[in-house]
Amino acid sequence: xxxxxxxxxxxxxxxxxxxxxxxxxxxxxxxxxxxxxxxxxxxxxxxxxxxxxxxxxxxxxxxxxxxxxxxxxxxxxxxxxxxxxxxxxxxxxxxxxxxxxxxxxxxxxxxxxxxxxxxxxxxxxxxxxxxxxxxxxxxxxxxxxxxxxxxx
Amino acid sequence: xxxxxxxxxxxxxxxxxxxxxxxxxxxxxxxxxxxxxxxxxxxxxxxxxxxxxxxxxxxxxxxxxxxxxxxxxxxxxxxxxxxxxxxxxxxxxxxxxxxxxxxxxxxxxxxxxxxxxxxxxxxxxxxxxxxxxxxxxxxxxxxxxxxxxxxxxxxxxxxxxxxxxxxxxxxxxxxxxxxxxxxxxxxxxxxxxxxxxxxxxxxxxxxxxxxxxxxxxxxxxxxxxxxxxxxxxxxxxxxxxxxxxxxxxxxxxxxxxxxxxxxxxxxxxxxxxxxxxxxxxxxxxxxxxxxxxxxxxxxxxxxxxxxxxxxxxxxxxxxxxxxxxxxxxxxxxxxxxxxxxxxxxxxxxxxxxxxxxxxxxxxxxxxxxxxxxxxxxxxxxxxxxxxxxxxxxxxxxxxxxxxxxxxxxxxxxxxxxxxx
Ligand SMILES: Cc1ncc(COP(=O)(O)O)c(C=O)c1O
Numbered sequence: 001x002x003x004x005x006x007x008x009x010x011x012x013x014x015x016x017x018x019x020x021x022x023x024x025x026x027x028x029x030x031x032x033x034x035x036x037x038x039x040x041x042x043x044x045x046x047x048x049x050x051x052x053x054x055x056x057x058x059x060x061x062x063x064x065x066x067x068x069x070x071x072x073x074x075x076x077x078x079x080x081x082x083x084x085x086x087x088x089x090x091x092x093x094x095x096x097x098x099x100x101x102x103x104x105x106x107x108x109x110x111x112x113x114x115x116x117x118x119x120x121x122x123x124x125x126x127x128x129x130x131x132x133x134x135x136x137x138x139x140x141x142x143x144x145x146x147x148x149x150x151x152x
Numbered sequence: 153x154x155x156x157x158x159x160x161x162x163x164x165x166x167x168x169x170x171x172x173x174x175x176x177x178x179x180x181x182x183x184x185x186x187x188x189x190x191x192x193x194x195x196x197x198x199x200x201x202x203x204x205x206x207x208x209x210x211x212x213x214x215x216x217x218x219x220x221x222x223x224x225x226x227x228x229x230x231x232x233x234x235x236x237x238x239x240x241x242x243x244x245x246x247x248x249x250x251x252x253x254x255x256x257x258x259x260x261x262x263x264x265x266x267x268x269x270x271x272x273x274x275x276x277x278x279x280x281x282x283x284x285x286x287x288x289x290x291x292x293x294x295x296x297x298x299x300x301x302x303x304x305x306x307x308x309x310x311x312x313x314x315x316x317x318x319x320x321x322x323x324x325x326x327x328x329x330x331x332x333x334x335x336x337x338x339x340x341x342x343x344x345x346x347x348x349x350x351x352x353x354x355x356x357x358x359x360x361x362x363x364x365x366x367x368x369x370x371x372x373x374x375x376x377x378x379x380x381x382x383x384x385x386x387x388x389x390x391x392x393x394x395x396x397x398x399x400x401x402x403x404x405x406x407x408x409x410x411x412x413x414x415x416x417x418x419x420x421x422x423x424x425x426x427x428x429x430x431x432x433x434x435x436x437x438x439x440x441x442x443x444x445x446x447x448x449x450x451x452x453x454x455x456x457x458x459x460x461x462x463x464x465x466x467x468x469x470x471x472x473x474x475x476x477x478x479x480x481x482x483x484x485x486x487x488x489x490x491x492x493x494x495x496x497x498x499x500x501x502x503x504x505x506x507x508x509x510x511x512x513x514x515x516x517x518x519x520x521x522x523x524x525x526x527x528x529x530x531x532x533x534x535x536x537x538x539x540x541x542x543x544x545x546x547x548x549x550x551x552x553x554x555x556x557x558x559x560x561x562x563x564x565x566x567x568x569x570x571x572x
Binding site for chain 2: 002003005006009010015018019040041042043044064065066067068070124127130
């Protein structure tokens with residue numbers, strides 16, 4: 001029997017995204033990219049975005065990481081596709097509040113849609129970095145900062 | 153198929169009562185989320201026996217004072233206890249004299265001491281320092297600082313896929329520019345026991361001094377510096393069942409005499425005027441400021457503890473654990489062991505293609521199993537294997553066959569969840 005806290009963290013959806021991540025490839029049409037790095041565990045992620053008139057037309061990622069970071073990147077790619085840069089930033093702020101336990105359960109969790117499956121991270125402070133690495137990297141790509149983002 | 157090696161289990165029980173030894177370690181009785189603690193992160197740090205805890209307590213309740221300075225009674229008692237600890241260290245590694253034992257904060261500080269003192273006064277532009285591909289960051293970064301400052305070069309001994317130094321390539325790296333060879337005795341990530349005797353012999357043929365990073369050695373195998381004939385040897389107390397914040401640099405006396413001090417301050421001087429300072433004799437020249445007195449005395453107590461159990465017996469016990477754990481972990485589908493050297497100490501790193509070490513670490517934590525996941529401060533080694541991280545189980549003198557079973561069963565349950 002899996003511990004409920006552990007089951008909450010490793011929900012089936014997360015395991016699925018870990019196994020078969022969406023948009024897990026190099027985007028040939030990308031006009032912005034960034035690399036993210038977590039020095040604590042050596043995880044690396046590359047984000048590719050195709051931005052047109054402030055809209056994320058397409059997004060993809062590559063790299064290695066734990067199930068939490070991979071699922072988070074995969075879910076993120078599906079969520080921000082088609083959104084404006086401003087919207088993407090707002091979603092990340094909400095999402096960050098969610099995984100750090102700053103969000104009231106019922107307040108606007110709906111807005112986060114499928115990202116809500118990562119709510120279990122809030123019980124694991126050490127893993128917040130895993131869940132947010134892809135996001136920080138994406139925001140850096142959107143700013144067109146051509147540098148490595150680290151979680152430290 | 154579970155291959156239980158019954159004879160091995162019995163052998164261990166006959167010669168070495170691990171269950172009795174466990175009684176000495178209060179922390180091993182605690183529960184983690186209602187599961188017994190299964191502590192398999194001994195390469196990071198070891199737990200402390202009651203004997204060491206009592207020593208620390210006794211020091212602070214009945215001896216505490218500053219050493220080498222006061223004329224009062226307590227200062228004398230503390231000084232004697234501190235110097236007695238130095239002699240325990242000397243005997244433990246069979247140094248010639250207590251003058252060759254310098255107390256530091258740990259392996260890292262010991263290596264930095266050599267880099268700053270010996271290194272800065274001996275290494276010039278164009279010179280070379282040799283290290284290996286499996287070094288801990290603490291045996292890489294100080295040499296990078298030195299090489300950058302002196303425009304010297306760092307040369308890396310390559311390793312093969314099993315995690316062994318490629319000896320011929322090592323020999324090829326040696327030249328008249330080589331000023332020091334600094335290698336890890338036992339790798340904290342792979343468990344490889346390096347052929348340090350042969351390395352030292354080859355170095356000495358060319359008059360090159362050798363530093364051994366013995367952080368993972370003194371706790372696992374008998375170390376005899378006179379037999380090894382190394383110039384320097386560094387280790388940490390906290391990996392030897394002693395307190396944190398205390399470590400040792402061993403160095404041959406004739407070399408220490410030629411080395412300038414590392415830090416300046418109290419205790420390391422014999423006379424100070426504003427114009428000039430003359431330095432204290434060895435080993436005090438290298439112990440500036442108030443030392444970790446309690447730590448040194450605690451380390452002495454840890455050495456007493458390890459010696460009373462017998463380092464040979466501990467080594468045998470851990471070899472049995474390693475053998476059993478290797479056999480059992482190989483049962484796990486998809487598990488790949490990183491580090492298959494012929495000579496190995498009780499450390500097993502493993503990976504899966506599709507499950508990240510951090511996920512394994514989190515799951516095992518819920519079973520009460522403490523392992524380390526990550527790069528283990530050996531990032532260049534991880535790059536050599538083209539991986540970001542491993543899961544690492546590392547055993548100590550109090551671990552049991554049953555704990556190996558808990559580890560393996562827990563890992564199997566992670567696989568079930570991830571491969572479902
Ligand atoms: C092989 C090796 N060298 C050096 C060190 C550094 O030891 P410390 O952090 O105690 O200075 C360690 C500890 O992780 C180690 O395993």
